Amino acid sequence: MARHIAWQLADAGTSIAANYEEAKAAYSRRDFAAKNSIVLKEARESRLWLRVIIAENLAPIDEVRPLLDEANQLVAIFTTSVKRLRLAATAGGIACALVFVYWLSRFQF
Numbered sequence: 098m099a100r101h102i103a104w105q106l107a108d109a110g111t112s113i114a115a116n117y118e119e120a121k122a123a124y125s126r127r128d129f130a131a132k133n134s135i136v137l138k139e140a141r142e143s144r145l146w147l148r149v150i151i152a153e154n155l156a157p158i159d160e161v162r163p164l165l166d167e168a169n170q171l172v173a174i175f176t177t178s179v180k181r182l183r184l185a186a187t188a189g190g191i192a193c194a195l196v197f198v199y200w201l202s203r204f205q206f
Contacts, residue, residue: 099155106146112139113171130182137175144168 113136120132147165150156 098153102146102149102155106143106150109139109142109146113143126182130179133175133179133182137172137179140168140171140175144172 116132116135116139120129120136123129123132144165147161147168150161151158151165
């Protein structure tokens with residue numbers, strides 16, 4: 098069981114870095130938001146596995162606690178980032194819709 102959890106944690110933890118690098122090279126705001134959403138998902142998964150390690154006493158808590166604290170910080174950072182990106186996308190969509198409605202209202206059908 099411990100070996101399986103270690104592999105799951107390694108997979109999720111390295112995915113955070115890989116997807117963050119991809120987000121920095123995003124070709125659009127939408128792609129940037131999507132990659133950051135994946136980063137958040139992987140950070141949450143990493144946090145889960147660290148909590149399991151602590152709960153099951155699979156490693157010394159003194160070694161795991163700093164990693165859990167860092168995972169919590171990453172989750173907080175990327176939660177804020179994803180929320181702001183979604184809010185901006187929604188606001189942008191509303192603004193485009195309003196401009197389109199205004200533009201249509203100027204024509205007689």
